[in-house]
Structures are given as C-alpha cells and as structure tokens.
Amino acid sequence: MFHRIYAIAKKEFRQLKRDKRLLFVIFFFPVMLLIMFGYAVNFDVKHIKIAIYDHEQSSLSRDFINSLLHSEYFDLVNMISSEKEINKYLDEKLAQCVIVIPNDLSEKLYSDREVKIQYLIDGVDGNTANIINNYANLATLTFNQKFTKEILAVKGVKQYEPIKLDPQFWFNPELKTSKFLVPGLIAMILIVTAVISVSLSLVKEKERGTIEQLNVSPLSSLELILGKSLPFVLIALINAGFILIASFFLFGAEVKGSLFLLFATTLVFLIASTSLGIFISVISDTQQVAFTLATFISLLPSLILSGFIFPIESMPYLIQLITNVTPVKFFLKILRAIMLRGVGVEAFWDQLIYLGVFITVLIVFGTIIYKKKSQTV
Amino acid sequence: MKTIIRFIIKEFQQFRRDPKMFGIILIAPVIQLIFLGYAANLDVENVRAVVYDRNKTSTSREFIERFTSSGYFKIAEYVSNYNELENKLNKGEAILALVISHDFEEKIVRRESASLQAIFDGSDGNQASIAAGYLQSIVAGYSKDIIAKFMNTSGRKISPAGNLSSEVRVWYNPTMKTRNYMVPGIVGLLVSLVTLVLTSLAVVKEKEIGTMEQLIVTPIRPYHLIAGKLIPFTILGLVSVIIVLLAMRIIFEIPVKGSESFLLASAFLYILSTLGLGLFISTISKTQQQAMMIAIFAVMMPMIFLSGFAFPIENMPEIIQYISQIIPLKYFNTIIRGVILKGLGFADLWIEASVLLVMGISILLLSSLRFRKRLE
Numbered sequence: 001m002f003h004r005i006y007a008i009a010k011k012e013f014r015q016l017k018r019d020k021r022l023l024f025v026i027f028f029f030p031v032m033l034l035i036m037f038g039y040a041v042n043f044d045v046k047h048i049k050i051a052i053y054d055h056e057q058s059s060l061s062r063d064f065i066n067s068l069l070h071s072e073y074f075d076l077v078n079m080i081s082s083e084k085e086i087n088k089y090l091d092e093k094l095a096q097c098v099i100v101i102p103n104d105l106s107e108k109l110y111s112d113r114e115v116k117i118q119y120l121i122d123g124v125d126g127n128t129a130n131i132i133n134n135y136a137n138l139a140t141l142t143f144n145q146k147f148t149k150e151i152l153a154v155k156g157v158k159q160y161e162p163i164k165l166d167p168q169f170w171f172n173p174e175l176k177t178s179k180f181l182v183p184g185l186i187a188m189i190l191i192v193t194a195v196i197s198v199s200l201s202l203v204k205e206k207e208r209g210t211i212e213q214l215n216v217s218p219l220s221s222l223e224l225i226l227g228k229s230l231p232f233v234l235i236a237l238i239n240a241g242f243i244l245i246a247s248f249f250l251f252g253a254e255v256k257g258s259l260f261l262l263f264a265t266t267l268v269f270l271i272a273s274t275s276l277g278i279f280i281s282v283i284s285d286t287q288q289v290a291f292t293l294a295t296f297i298s299l300l301p302s303l304i305l306s307g308f309i310f311p312i313e314s315m316p317y318l319i320q321l322i323t324n325v326t327p328v329k330f331f332l333k334i335l336r337a338i339m340l341r342g343v344g345v346e347a348f349w350d351q352l353i354y355l356g357v358f359i360t361v362l363i364v365f366g367t368i369i370y371k372k373k374s375q376t377v
Numbered sequence: 378m379k380t381i382i383r384f385i386i387k388e389f390q391q392f393r394r395d396p397k398m399f400g401i402i403l404i405a406p407v408i409q410l411i412f413l414g415y416a417a418n419l420d421v422e423n424v425r426a427v428v429y430d431r432n433k434t435s436t437s438r439e440f441i442e443r444f445t446s447s448g449y450f451k452i453a454e455y456v457s458n459y460n461e462l463e464n465k466l467n468k469g470e471a472i473l474a475l476v477i478s479h480d481f482e483e484k485i486v487r488r489e490s491a492s493l494q495a496i497f498d499g500s501d502g503n504q505a506s507i508a509a510g511y512l513q514s515i516v517a518g519y520s521k522d523i524i525a526k527f528m529n530t531s532g533r534k535i536s537p538a539g540n541l542s543s544e545v546r547v548w549y550n551p552t553m554k555t556r557n558y559m560v561p562g563i564v565g566l567l568v569s570l571v572t573l574v575l576t577s578l579a580v581v582k583e584k585e586i587g588t589m590e591q592l593i594v595t596p597i598r599p600y601h602l603i604a605g606k607l608i609p610f611t612i613l614g615l616v617s618v619i620i621v622l623l624a625m626r627i628i629f630e631i632p633v634k635g636s637e638s639f640l641l642a643s644a645f646l647y648i649l650s651t652l653g654l655g656l657f658i659s660t661i662s663k664t665q666q667q668a669m670m671i672a673i674f675a676v677m678m679p680m681i682f683l684s685g686f687a688f689p690i691e692n693m694p695e696i697i698q699y700i701s702q703i704i705p706l707k708y709f710n711t712i713i714r715g716v717i718l719k720g721l722g723f724a725d726l727w728i729e730a731s732v733l734l735v736m737g738i739s740i741l742l743l744s745s746l747r748f749r750k751r752l753e
Contacts, residue, residue: 021667029674037682040697043419043503047691090548092725109541116544123550124718127419127503128689130553133545134510140543141517147541162523163440164490165516167509169499170466177502192673200666286395287665288578295570296405299673304413309687311504314422319415337469340500347468 004219008227012201016231026197030189030239031246037185038251043177045131047075051095053086054079055103064101064117067143073135090122097121097132109147171340182251183335184308186243187328188299190266191273194236195298196291198229198277203290206281221370225363229274236270237263256342265334265352272327272355273298275362282366282373302328330354380597384605388579392609406567406617407624410560414629417559417687421507425453426473427465436482440493443519444475449511462496472498473508485523549719560629561713562686564621565706568644569651569680572614574672576655579606580748581668584659599749607652614648615641634720643712643730649737650705657744660751680706705740708732 016023050068054061068074077095080086089095100118102108108115119136123129172179202225205211214224244262248254255262276298284290304310305319306328312320323329330351337348345352426444430437445452453471456462465471476494478484484491495512497505550557583589592602618641625631633640654676662668682688683697684706690698701707708729715721715729723730 019664019667021663022670025667025670025674029670033674033678036679036697036700040682040693040701041688042692043688044692045689049691091719091721114542116542119543119545121545121547123547123553124714125558125689126550126553126555127507127558129547129550130421130507130510131503133547133553134507134513136545137510137514137543140541144541160488160524161490162485162488162520163516164492165495165513166492167495167497167512169497169505169509172499172502172505175499175502175506180501180503192678196669196673197666200669204664204666287669288575288582289395291578291665291669292405292574295574295673295677296409299677300409300413300566300570303681304416310417310419311421311501313425314418314420315416319412322412323416333469336500341467341469343467 001220001223004223005227005230008219008224009230012228012231015201016235022197026193026235027239027242030193031242033189034182034185034243034246035250038178038182038247041178041181041185043127043131044175045128045135046072048073048097048132048135049077049095050074050097050099051078051080051085051089052076052099052101053081054101056101056105058106060106060109061101064105064143067146068099068139071135071139074139086120090120093122095122096128097136099136110151178251179340180336181308182247183339184306184328184332186240186247187269187306187331187335188302188308189243190236190240190270191276191298191302191326191328193239194232194270194273195277195280196294197235198232198274199281199284199290199294200287201232202228202278202281203284203287207286215374221367221374225278225366225370229278232277233267233270233274236273237267240266240270255339257338257344261345262335262338265331265338268352268355268359269327269331269334272331272359272362275359275366276327279362279366282370297325301326305329306332308332324354327355327358330358380601381604381608384597384601385608388605388609403617403620406571406621409567410563410621410624411628413563414556414560414625417556417563419503419555419559420553421504421511422449423451424449424473424504424508424511425471426450426475427454427456427462427471428452429456429459429462429474429476431479432477432481434482436485437477440477440481440519444512444515447511447515449508449515466496466498469498469500472501472504473512488527556629557631557718558714559687560625560631561717562710564618564625565647565684565709565713566681566686567621568614568618568648569706570677571617572610572648573651573655573658573676574669575613576607576610576652577658577662577668577672578665579610580656580659581662581665585664600745603656603745603748607656610652610655611645611648614651615644618644631717633717635716635722639723639726640713640716643709643716643726643733646730646733646737647705647709650733650740653737653740653742653744656748657740660744660747680704683707684710686710705733705736708736 052065054065069076077089080089080098086098086100089098098120100120102115102117105115117140121129121132121136169175205214240263244255277294280290280293280297284293302308305323306326307323308328312323312329315323333351334348337343341347428441430441444450450473454465456465462474462476466474474496476496478492478494481491481493493516495509497509499505547553583592622633622640626633655672658668658671658676662671683690683701683704685701686706690701690707693701711729712726715726
C-alpha cells in the first residue's frame with residue numbers, strides 16, 4: 001500500500017516541479033501577504049480626528065482641550081464655531097468626533113452644579129465608535145478628577161471614591177490587537193493554500209480524463225487521495241515554517257509555548273485543510289466549480305466565522321453551530337493558546353479532538369461519494 | 378455587433394448547461410450574506426467572567442448582581458482561589474476574572490475605598506479594552522449610588538465625585554451595532570469574488586481546453602471576444618448586486634438610505650476594474666490553477682484586508698495607507714457605506730466615483746491590449 005501512495009506522491013511532485021509559476025505563487029505570496037497584512041490588520045484606535053466647538057473659550061475650557069490633546073488618542077483637526085459645521089465635519093468624515101463645550105462650563109463647575117461636555121461620534125463604524133466612546137468617558141473622568149481634587153484641596157475636604165477599580169491585562173498588557181490577529185492571518189493563509197491547491201489538482205485529473213486511467217489502475221481510492229494530497233501537506237508545512245519565522249522577525253510575534261507543539265498541531269490542521277480540499281474535489285466536476293466552492297467554503301468562513309476577526313461569542317447561537325464548518329476555528333484557539341498564553345496541550349486537547357473528528361468525517365464521506373461516483377461512470 | 382451578441386448568447390448557453398455553476402453564482406452570495414451578516418459583528422457582549430468573591434456579604438452580592446444585570450458580562454463560574462482563577466484564564470474559559478477583596482463591605486461601610494481587582498485576558502486587545510470600558514462604567518454607576526445613599530442617610534453633604542460628565546451621542550448608528558457597518562462591506566466583497574474569479578477562469582479555461590485556438594481562427598475579432606466574454610459577467614455581477622441588496626433589506630432590515638440608481642451605477646464602475654483585473658490574470662496564467670491562486674492571493678486578499686472592509690484604514694501604518702489607495706474596493710466601500718448608511722449621493726461621493734471610473738477604464742484597457750497582443 002505504501003509504495004503505491006509513494007509512487008503517486010512522486011508523480012505529483014514531478015508535476016508540481018514543472019509548474020514553476022504555481023510554485024512561485026504558493027511559496028512567495030503567503031509570506032508577502034503576511035508582511036503586508038500583518039501591519040494592516042489592527043483595531044488599535046489612536047489619533048482620533050476631532051473637531052472642537054468651544055462655546056465658552058475660557059481658561060478652564062482651554063485647560064480641558066489641552067488635556068485632551070496631550071494624549072496620543074486625540075488629534076485636533078480644527079476648532080469650529082457653528083452648529084452647521086458640526087454636520088459638515090461628521091457627514092464628510094472630516095472628523096470622527098465633534099466635542100462641544102457648553103458656554104456655562106466654568107460657571108457651573110465652580111458653583112458645584114452638574115455640567116456636561118457633549119461628544120458627537122460618527123457611529124458608522126460601530127467598533128471604532130465604541131472605543132472612541134470609552135476614551136471620551138475616560139478623558140472627561142480624568143479631567144473631572146483633577147479639577148475636583150484641586151477644588152477640594154482648596155476647601156480642605158478629602159475626596160472619596162467608594163470602589164477602587166484595579167484593572168490588569170494579562171498575556172498582552174499593551175492590548176495590541178495585531179498580536180491577536182496575526183495567528184488568524186497565519187491560519188487563513190495556510191488553509192487557503194492547502195484547500196485550493198489540493199482540490200484543484202484532483203479535479204484537474206477529472207477534467208482531463210486522466211482520473212479514469214488512475215481508476216483502472218490497482219490503486220484504491222484511499223491510496224489515490226492520500227498520494228495526491230501528501231505533497232501539498234508537505235509544501236504547506238514548509239510554508240508554515242516560513243510564515244512563522246517571518247512573523248517572528250517582523251512583528252515580534254514570539255511563541256510563548258513549545259515550538260514542537262506548534263508544528264505538531266499545525267500538521268494536524270494542515271491534514272484537516274487538505275481533507276477539506278479532497279472533499280471539495282470529490283463533489284465538483286470542473287475546476288471552476290471546485291474553485292468557487294473552495295473560496296466560498298474555505299476563504300470566507302475562515303475570514304468571518306473562525307473567530308479570526310469577529311468574536312464567536314457575539315454571534316447568534318445558530319451561527320455559532322455553523323462556525324464548526326471551518327477547521328480554522330479550532331486551530332486558531334490552539335495557535336493563540338500556544339503563541340499568546342504559552343500553555344500546553346492540557347489547555348486545548350479538546351480542540352485537537354474536534355480537528356480529528358473533522359478529518360475523519362470528511363475523509364469517510366469523501367471516499368464514499370468518490371466510490372459511488374466512479375461506479376456510476 | 379451581431380457577432381458579439383451571438384457570442385454572448387453562446388456564453389449564456391454554456392452557463393445554462395452547467396447548472397451547478399449557475400446555482401453557485403446566484404444563490405451562494407445570498408447564503409453567504411446571511412451567514413456573514415449574522416456573524417460579522419464586533420459587538421462585545423456576553424463576556425465570560427469568573428468571579429472570586431472573597432467577601433461573600435450582601436454588599437458584594439449586590440455588586441455582582443449589578444455586574445451581571447448589565448448584560449455585557451456572563452458569569453461562567455465562581456472560583457474560590459487564585460489557582461483556579463489563573464487556570465480559567467489560561468484555558469481561555471474566561472476573559473475576565475473579578476476579585477472582590479475580603480474587606481469589601483467593611484471598607485464601604487467605613488467610607489474607605491474598597492478594592493476591586495479585574496484581570497482581563499488581553500489576548501484580544503479590542504474585546505478587552507471595550508469590556509474594560511463597560512466595567513468602568515458599571516463601577517462608576519455603583520459608586521455614585523453608594524455616595525447618594527450615604528448622603529441621604531447622613532444628611533451630610535460630602536463631596537460628590539465631581540460634577541463634570543460626558544454626554545455621548547452617536548450619529549448615524551446610535552446603538553453602535555457593528556453589523557450595519559459590516560453587511561454593506563460584504564456586498565463589495567461578494568461582488569468582487571463573483572466577477573473577478575469568473576472572468577479570470579473563463580478565459581483561461583478556453584486556453585486550457587484548447588478551444589481558444591478554435592476561436593482565434595474564426596472571424597471573431599479580439600475585441601469581439603473580450604466584449605463577448607465580459608458583458609455576460611457584467612450582467613451577472615449587477616444581478617448579484619441587486620439580489621444581495623434585496624437580501625440585505627429583507628433579512629437585515631438595512632435599507633438603502635441614499636439613491637439606489639447611484640449605487641448601481643457605481644457598482645457598474647467598480648465591476649469594470651474587477652473584470653479588467655480578471656482579464657489581466659487570465660493573460661498571465663496558463664492554467665486555471667495558476668489563475669485561481671493569483672486571483673486569490675494577489676487580488677482578493679489585498680482587497681479584503683486593505684479596503685477598510687473590517688480594519689479601519691486610518692489605523693494602518695502610513696506606507697500601507699498609500700498602498701490602500703490603489704485598491705478599487707476601498708473606493709467602492711466608501712460609496713456603498715456612504716449611500717446605504719448615511720444617505721449620501723453623487724454630490725458627496727463624486728470623487729470616489731470618478732476614481733473608480735478612471736481605474737476601471739484604465740485597467741480594462743490595459744488588460745485588453747495585453748490580451749489582444751497575446752492572441753496575435
């Protein structure tokens with residue numbers, strides 16, 4: 001059995017070697033994309049463009065504005081002086097947030113009455129808006145505390161804060177979002193390479209009719225499938241190595257856990273992706289269909305359903321169930337656990353089992369459908 | 378003209394013969410939109426938390442009640458020591474661990490500051506910082522109540538925590554739901570996928586099967602061939618835009634606030650560039666496999682990541698921001714979101730529309746020239 005698998009794998013390698021352009025695409029693009037996207041994918045909101053409408057223009061309001069601009073979060077685009085301009089700045093995206101300071105700020109604050117600073121935020125991008133909202137509240141809170149402290153110090157009263165919140169951030173203290181997103185990028189690039197190359201190489205034989213020749217040979221369907229996908233698993237593993245090295249040097253994406261574990265789990269993931277490719281090739285007859293299926297099954301779900309960008313917990317329950325169609329979901333949990341938290345197998349063995357189930361189901365169904373199809377031909 | 382029409386008819390007949398493909402082109406985008414539309418949201422809800430209540434008094438329970446009733450957090454478990462707590466965070470079973478100090482109630486009764494420790498799993502920086510914001514406002518609200526209660530019972534006026542507060546108003550999307558932002562972005566993504574991939578494949582297929590040579594020896598001129606190949610895909614692309622927009626309105630109740638005809642016109646302009654890119658890919662690839670790899674890696678992925686679909690362009694390093702200027706989808710995304718969410722029209726978006734026009738025509742022209750040369 002093994003020598004037959006080996007023979008098929010050898011044939012496949014030779015064919016690949018002849019297709020220089022494809023090899024170039026497979027090896028060169030993933031690393032290049034990682035470099036470009038590694039810098040692009042982040043949700044770190046800084047330098048929020050603000051416009052300020054200062055009704056009061058007193059020393060206190062200027063103090064407040066200075067305190068805003070001292071942080072790296074806010075960049076002043078312009079001071080504005082009419083209601084109409086507020087609309088203009090938000091409609092035309094000249095500013096992400098307009099801050100309105102009321103004309104009775106000092107009067108009310110010094111006489112111990114409540115006063116509000118208005119923040120008008122462009123909410124089209126809900127996530128960014130939410131973060132701006134947090135910064136806005138924090139900025140007001142900080143200024144308020146400073147002001148109250150000064151006033152109270154003059155009056156000789158101590159400030160009272162019933163609950164002192166002490167937030168800490170583990171694993172990623174500076175809350176850099178790229179650290180979280182780069183593993184997702186790695187997983188996505190790997191699955192797309194594996195699924196598309198495997199599914200196409202199998203369908204190609206169908207389209208050209210050479211699959212019938214293989215069918216009449218003593219090869220069993222399982223041997224054929226294993227032999228055909230073996231080279232691609234190997235290529236993808238090498239690719240994974242390149243990508244990890246690149247992400248280490250470029251983004252300082254250090255691996256906190258064990259490297260061996262990382263490669264072992266990556267291998268399991270690649271086998272899962274390959275079996276997805278095999279499954280697609282079994283159900284499609286032309287490369288066009290295979291490719292369209294591959295993009296709709298591998299590319300978009302690994303982008304959107306895997307937890308790469310969008311947290312799975314926020315999805316409706318039904319969609320949460322559907323997220324299981326992509327092996328990226330499981331691999332991503334493993335990858336993040338090893339890379340970010342540096343934990344061992346005990347933290348993610350269940351994900352490995354899911355991957356195993358995924359592989360078994362696809363291979364079993366794939367082989368059954370393949371056998372049925374080749375009998376009817 | 379007649380030749381082109383005949384050619385187009387031939388293309389459509391080929392489509393009809395391949396029902397699987399036809400189904401994929403027309404139905405898949407809608408199914409995708411439904412899945413993706415429900416999934417693509419960055420709203421932070423149901424953050425899993427473990428609570429280590431070292432105080433176990435009515436006050437600490439009252440605070441926990443406050444914490445859970447906010448709706449942002451869901452208590453996964455109560456733990457009873459730091460080891461367990463660390464374990465939960467390591468395994469990723471909780472994003473937040475809340476530690477209530479053993480003298481929580483006592484301190485509050487004595488008007489001292491009670492300490493509350495909140496340990497976040499910072500891996501997902503975005504989620505952690507938003508969740509921290511939620512927690513901050515819950516604590517602030519609770520503190521305010523404590524002070525108010527104290528003032529009521531003692532009748533003494535102690536210094537309130539200050540009189541300045543912020544009043545935040547969010548325009549265009551008051552609930553800050555991310556879905557409304559993401560779903561229109563998916564429209565652009567799906568349209569690119571349909572038009573780009575199909576064109577690049579259709580031409581290479583004829584090459585691979587060898588029918589391209591048959592076409593060349595017929596009296597069909599190269600531009601007939603190009604037009605005949607591209608017009609059907611333009612029609613399909615526009616049809617899929619309409620279907621997806623309808624699905625968006627019916628399923629997600631996101632109506633198009635601005636002008637629909639302007640939106641369709643811009644979609645047409647955008648499709649010009651994706652068709653051009655598809656044609657270009659087909660000139661540089663010999664097999665369908667190559668064409669697909671290039672289409673995905675060199676065109677689709679950059680479009681996804683650099684167009685501002687999910688990651689705001691303003692957050693990117695400057696060099697990457699420059700690169701994003703050459704991504705047609707970036708302009709189309711601005712138009713889609715502007716028209717659908719803000720109700721803007723040609724007057725506000727004519728710059729983006731003209732960029733798309735120029736890009737579309739030049740890409741299409743260059744690829745056609747290259748394609749013709751190849752044929753000859």
